[in-house]
């Protein structure tokens with residue numbers, strides 16, 4: 603990966619004026635109902651595969667970086683190939699004003715270099731199975747990559763079907779590129795020791811690696827909230 607691309611991949615977080623509190627703003631924009639808005643989105647279409655990956659300490663965060671083609675997601679007919687996933691602690695997005703303990707970003711890139719990020723939030727509770735699998739490699743992780751063997755992004759385990767969708771921006775040039783954000787509504791759990799392990803290998807000044815929550819500035823946020831199956 604080129605240095606420029608790598609730099610872009612590290613700075614996919616929303617720009618300072620992006621909306622980060624999802625649900626309260628969705629309710630403000632669309633009220634309690636708005637099925638025509640919500641039904642346009644559809645389930646997040648994932649087509650992942652197992653591929654060789656490494657665990658990488660990027661000093662700003664810890665990332666699983668896929669070396670082989672681990673598949674893609676499709677949004678509005680654009681195919682975005684998965685590149686890496688990495689963690690922020692505390693979370694960067696808030697839900698109902700709650701800032702959770704951890705957030706994973708799964709970063710994807712299209713053939714035209716457009717970026718799509720899928721985010722999942724975690725609160726303290728039972729250990730997360732995906733992090734559990736990396737736990738041994740995470741211990742004393744230096745800036746030397748640790749091979750993980752074959753990893754399927756689906757093993758991150760995406761929670762439910764509901765998600766928020768909005769367009770953000772890159773924080774570094776070229777800022778004109780749009781970033782499509784997908785934030786799952788259901789919050790997962792992670793243990794204290796897992797969050798500690800992700801933080802401990804980073805330099806002390808980077809251990810809280812989330813950017814502060816910022817106001818919306820009128821940016822639309824959509825909620826995909828499909829009817830329950832089997833009713």
Ligand SMILES: [Zn+2]
Nearest residue numbers: 615688690707
């Ligand atoms: Zn991130």
